[in-house]
Amino acid sequence: MESLTIAKKNLKLLFGNVLFIIFLIVMPILMLYFMKMTINNIDPIDNSIGTGFVEMVFLESGTGDSLIQMLYSGILVQFLLLASVIAGAMVVGEREDNTLMRMFAAPISKLKILVGILIAHLVFVLLVTFAIIAGTHLLLDIYWGSSLGSIMIVALFAAYVGTSLAFIVSGIFKTSKTAGAVMSIVVVAMTFLSGGFVQGQQLDTISKFTVNRWIAEAFVKLMSGGVFEDILINISILAVMGTVFLLIALIIYRKENIYE
Amino acid sequence: MGVELKNVVKRYRDKLAVDNISLRIEDGEIFGLLGPNGAGKSTTIKMIMGLLDQNSGKIKINNMDVAKKSLDVRKILGLVPQELAIYEDLTAKENLEFFAKLYGLRGKELKEKVNEALEFTKLTENKNEKIKRFSGGMKRRLNIACAITHNPEIIIMDEPTVGIDPQSRNHILQSVKELNKRGSTVIYTSHYMQEVEEICDRVGIIDHGKLIGLGTNEELKSQLSEEERLVIDVMNMKFNLLEEIRNLNGVINVIQNKDSLEILTKKAQQIMQDVLFILSKEDVKVSNISLQQPNLESVFLSLTGRNLRD
Numbered sequence: 001m002e003s004l005t006i007a008k009k010n011l012k013l014l015f016g017n018v019l020f021i022i023f024l025i026v027m028p029i030l031m032l033y034f035m036k037m038t039i040n041n042i043d044p045i046d047n048s049i050g051t052g053f054v055e056m057v058f059l060e061s062g063t064g065d066s067l068i069q070m071l072y073s074g075i076l077v078q079f080l081l082l083a084s085v086i087a088g089a090m091v092v093g094e095r096e097d098n099t100l101m102r103m104f105a106a107p108i109s110k111l112k113i114l115v116g117i118l119i120a121h122l123v124f125v126l127l128v129t130f131a132i133i134a135g136t137h138l139l140l141d142i143y144w145g146s147s148l149g150s151i152m153i154v155a156l157f158a159a160y161v162g163t164s165l166a167f168i169v170s171g172i173f174k175t176s177k178t179a180g181a182v183m184s185i186v187v188v189a190m191t192f193l194s195g196g197f198v199q200g201q202q203l204d205t206i207s208k209f210t211v212n213r214w215i216a217e218a219f220v221k222l223m224s225g226g227v228f229e230d231i232l233i234n235i236s237i238l239a240v241m242g243t244v245f246l247l248i249a250l251i252i253y254r255k256e257n258i259y260e
Numbered sequence: 261m262g263v264e265l266k267n268v269v270k271r272y273r274d275k276l277a278v279d280n281i282s283l284r285i286e287d288g289e290i291f292g293l294l295g296p297n298g299a300g301k302s303t304t305i306k307m308i309m310g311l312l313d314q315n316s317g318k319i320k321i322n323n324m325d326v327a328k329k330s331l332d333v334r335k336i337l338g339l340v341p342q343e344l345a346i347y348e349d350l351t352a353k354e355n356l357e358f359f360a361k362l363y364g365l366r367g368k369e370l371k372e373k374v375n376e377a378l379e380f381t382k383l384t385e386n387k388n389e390k391i392k393r394f395s396g397g398m399k400r401r402l403n404i405a406c407a408i409t410h411n412p413e414i415i416i417m418d419e420p421t422v423g424i425d426p427q428s429r430n431h432i433l434q435s436v437k438e439l440n441k442r443g444s445t446v447i448y449t450s451h452y453m454q455e456v457e458e459i460c461d462r463v464g465i466i467d468h469g470k471l472i473g474l475g476t477n478e479e480l481k482s483q484l485s486e487e488e489r490l491v492i493d494v495m496n497m498k499f500n501l502l503e504e505i506r507n508l509n510g511v512i513n514v515i516q517n518k519d520s521l522e523i524l525t526k527k528a529q530q531i532m533q534d535v536l537f538i539l540s541k542e543d544v545k546v547s548n549i550s551l552q553q554p555n556l557e558s559v560f561l562s563l564t565g566r567n568l569r570d
Contacts, residue, residue: 002361002362005358005361005362006362009347012350012354097345097346097347098341098343098345099345101311101345102339102341102345102406105311105337105339105341106334106359106362107331107332107334107335107362107364108331108362109331257306257311259311
C-alpha cells in the first residue's frame with residue numbers, strides 16, 4: 001500500500017515536468033520522421049542518398065526491412081533508457097532534498113520505498129512508450145508489429161532493467177548531476193556496444209552483455225511479424241538482468257546512511 | 261516508558277561521533293540536547309530514529325529495542341529534520357497527505373489529521389499552493405507539520421530554527437510548547453542556548469560526542485552557584501587584551517561577543533577594576549557593565565572552556 005503511495009507521488013512529480021514529457025515523446029517522433037524521410041530517399045540501385053553536398057551510403061546491411069527496423073527500434077530503446085536516467089536522477093534528487101531521509105524515517109522498509117519508485121517508473125515508461133508508438137504509427141505510419149501487448153511487455157522489462165540500473169548508479173553517486181551524467185554515459189556506451197551506432201561482427205559477442213541489444217532485438221522481432229513466443233528469450237534475459245541489478249541495488253541501499 | 265540510551269557509542273571510521281552516552285528522557289517532557297555544531301547531536305537523533313545503527317550500547321523507546329523493532333518504533337516517532345524535507349513541486353496539502361499515508365493514515369482520519377496539522381501550523385489558507393512559492397518561514401512550518409500529522413508520541417526536532425527570522429523562530433518555539441501540552445514528548449536539539457533555556461524541562465549538554473552535563477536548567481546552573489557573569493559592553497575591543505583578562509586571578513573564562521565581553525568569575529567585584537584598567541590601557545570604550553546570573557552558555561563554558569558558538 002505504501003509502495004503505491006510513493007508510486008503515485010512520483011508519477012505526479014514526473015508528469016509535473018511537462019517540457020520533459022514533451023521532449024521524451026516528441027524528440028523520438030521527430031528523429032524517426034527524419035530517418036523515415038532519409039530512408040525513403042535511398043536510391044534502390046546504389047544504396048545512396050545523393051542530392052546534396054553530403055552523400056550517405058548504407059554499407060553492409062543494405063536497405064532491407066531489417067535495417068530500417070533496427071534503426072527504428074534503436075531510437076526507441078535509446079529513449080526508453082533515457083527515461084530510466086530520470087529514475088536515477090530522481091532518487092538522488094530525493095536524497096539532496098532530504099525527502100529520502102524523511103521516507104526512511106517512516107515505518108516502512110527500504111524495499112517498499114524502492115518498489116514504489118520502481119512502479120512509478122514502469123508506469124511512466126509504459127505511457128511514454130505507448131505515446132511514441134501511437135504517435136509514430138498514426139503520424140508516420142511506422143509499423144511496430146501486430147501485438148501492442150507484446151510491445152508494452154518489452155517496454156515494461158526495458159523500464160525494469162533501466163530503473164534497477166539507475167538505482168545502482170544513484171546508490172553510488174551522491175549528486176543528481178553526477179548520477180545523471182554517469183547514467184547517460186552508461187546508456188550511450190551500451191548503445192555503442194550493442195551495435196546501435198556501428199554494425200559489425202566484432203561487437204556481436206559484446207552486445208550480448210548489453211541491455212539495448214535484447215530490447216532492440218525484441219522490437220525488431222515484433223516488427224518482423226513475430227509473436228510473444230518469439231520474444232520470450234529476450235524478456236527472460238531482461239528479467240534476469242533487471243533482477244540482478246535490483247539485488248545489487250538493494251545491497252547498496254542497505255548502507256545505513258544511504259539517504260545522506 | 262520514554263526514551264532510554266545506555267552506553268551508546270557511534271564511530272565513523274576513526275572518528276568517535278558519540279562517546280558512551282547514557283540518558284533517559286521521560287514521557288511528556290521537553291528534553292533539550294545542547295551542543296555546538298558537530299558535537300554529536302544529529303548522530304544521536306538519527307540513532308534514536310533507527311536511521312543509524314550504534315556500534316555498541318542500547319536504545320529503547322517505550323521499552324522497544326530500536327535496533328530490533330525499528331519499524332514499530334518509527335510509528336510513534338515524528339522527525340523534524342534540520343534541513344527542509346518537503347517536495348517543492350507539490351502543494352502543502354499533498355506533502356502532508358503523502359507523509360501521513362506512509363504512517364498508515366487513510367480516508368476520513370487522514371483528512372482530519374491533515375487539516376489539524378495545517379491549522380496548527382497556520383497554513384490552512386495556503387494548503388493548495390505549491391511549496392516553491394512559500395516563504396522560508398512557511399516552509400519551516402510545513403517541515404514541522406509533516407512530522408506531526410500522524411500525532412506521534414515523541415517528536416524529535418533537529419535544530420528546527422536554523423536560518424530563520426525571529427518571528428518564525430518564536431512561532432516554532434510556541435509550537436513546541438503547544439505540542440508538549442497536547443501530550444507529546446519533545447526531543448529538541450539546538451546550539452542556541454536561549455531557545456533551550458526557554459522551552460526545555462531538562463537539558464543534556466553534549467560536546468565531542470560526550471554527554472558532559474544533564475539536568476534541569478536550574479540544576480545545571482546551580483553547578484555554577486558561586487560563579488557570576490560580568491558582562492561588559494565595549495565599543496572598540498582590542499583582541500590582544502583578552503589573554504590578559506583571562507590571566508587575571510579569579511577569572512574562570514572569557515567569551516568575546518561582537519560588542520561585549522562575558523567574564524565568568526567567582527570574584528566579580530574584585531576583578532572589575534582590573535578589567536577596566538586593562539581595557540583603558542588600549543582606549544577601549546566601555547558603554548555598560550552588568551553583573552548577571554550564569555546561564556547555560558556559562559555552564560557550557562565552565563564545562564568545556566569554550567564558547568557554544570566556537
